[in-house]
Amino acid sequence: MATRFVGTPFGAEFPASNYPQLTLSNRRPVLGFDATTSETAYWTFVAPQGWTGTVTAVISYAMASATTGGVAFDVALEAISSGDALDTDASTSFDTVNAGNDGTVPGTAGYMEQLSITLTNADSIAAADLVRVSVARDVADAADTATGDCYVFAVEIRDAA
């Protein structure tokens, strides 16, 4: 498994509504995902040459204040190949979301934990594709019971190389 992309809060893009807040936690840039509204952030990259196999997303997070409960995330990929019939001005083409959750957040707020989600729905991503990663906290998921913001430090995308 090889790291192919690392998205940080400073590289995040946002939808027009329901997006996490870019802030600092002890001078560390974080995206604060709300506990009551499902918020989404995007990262854009070009799939590097040699891309192969199963895709995995690893979300590095810490809770702002919660010490109990769980947190759930949905990760979706949009892979656009050259010449695809997609009007990027007006449309998106994200594949079905891949859900994952960490049933138990760290017992101390601020402790970092990593949630790994296998992206079985990877939009047939291939080298040279224009790729967007969508990461959303799924507050409607029954496993998302932790209160307060979930601070995301980074999102890592791996392939099977």
Added chain:
Amino acid sequence: MAIRFNASGESLSRSRLAGAKTVMAWIYISTDRNDYTAFFGMGSNEIVATTATGTTLLFYDGTIEYTGTNLTAATWYHLAYSSQGDALTDDWAVYLNGVSDISAGARSAISAGTNMYLGNDEYSEWLNGRLAHVKIWNAQLTQAEIQQEMYTIRPQRYANLWCWMPMIETGSSRDNEWSGSGNTWTENGTLSDEDGPPISWGMKPWVVPFVASGGPTTYYSTPAGSIAPAGAASKRTSKTPAGSVTPAGAASKRTSKYPSGSVGLAGALAAARTVLASVGGALAPAGALVRSTAKGLAGSLAPAGALVRSARKTMAGSLAPAGALVRSTAKTLAGALGLAGSLATQLIGGVIEQAVGGTLALAGTLARATSITVSGAITPAGSIARQIGKTLAGALGLAGSVVTNWISPSAAKLDVTLSDAAQTTLTIANAAQTTLTIANAAQTTLTIGDATV
């Protein structure tokens, strides 16, 4: 994040920036006050605000109220003001979402004043709303530059950057100034923090263009120069590098198919399945070469360490490892095979050679089999453990002993044939210390010429 102003007297203030300037921020009217509401109050005659409606954009130059677009509460807008200077002849413009909304080529009054405000002005026309991502230059930016600055918190232009408050921090750090200019602001009233607009910081993400696992695994097809990593080259290097492959560390799987230069490893070539198909130069790792080396090797194969399994199929030069050659070497060897160490098991398919053109001279032991046809001498310093060959044109000079038998270890009996008794002598040099024993006379024949004994 954003700074929330929600009461009279709440603002950020500092001494006024005179002359040319550009001020920009994301603005948000939380509650329509239905009154004059100032976003940027940059002196007595330089105010970007709303009219008394509370939502219609306004620029006040000290005498004239210029009006613009009607804003909607609870909506984020990017607001920028740029000015050529304070003089009557200086032009200015107010941009809403990157588009000029109010502008004029001159002023009706010289811009002046002591202080400047964000979220208020010197007439206490306070904002009930939010400001975020404030950037100020002591220069007049163009519309194109303003549009470039809109969608990133991080400035794109650093020249003349006079103040930058990204406002991504909260609490007492909410108005921290990041440009390094020292042009900080004073908080007036009780400010708070609320959500900001959906704007990216503007840093490019990190994409890994090749797979890395302790070092580069695969380099692509044809590098023009040499490959010389300081560390290990863990999987493969190249298909056709023009130069040498000389990692300081180990090359653990394979190096190249056709390097025209040398493969000189300072470290071991640890687990190579195939080092080379064809090497124009020498293959000389300082350490061990564990499995196999090459198919065709024009130069020598001379590892300082052991050559564990097989070396090559066809080798024009010598095969001379300083250490042991454990399993097989070559099918056809034009040059000499000179081992400093022992030859433990076999060379090729149960025998050393199909044909050895030169000398087979082992400092150590030849453990099992050697050759069918050896045109030169076989002179190991140690012992030959099981069998030598079928036909040996040269001398067989052993410093040690022949352990099992000569001709056929599979034969149940010893057959010794002297084909021409007239020219052949079977000599027992020291009859007193030597016994010729035929263990099973019924199955053994000793023939001299035509006579049977």
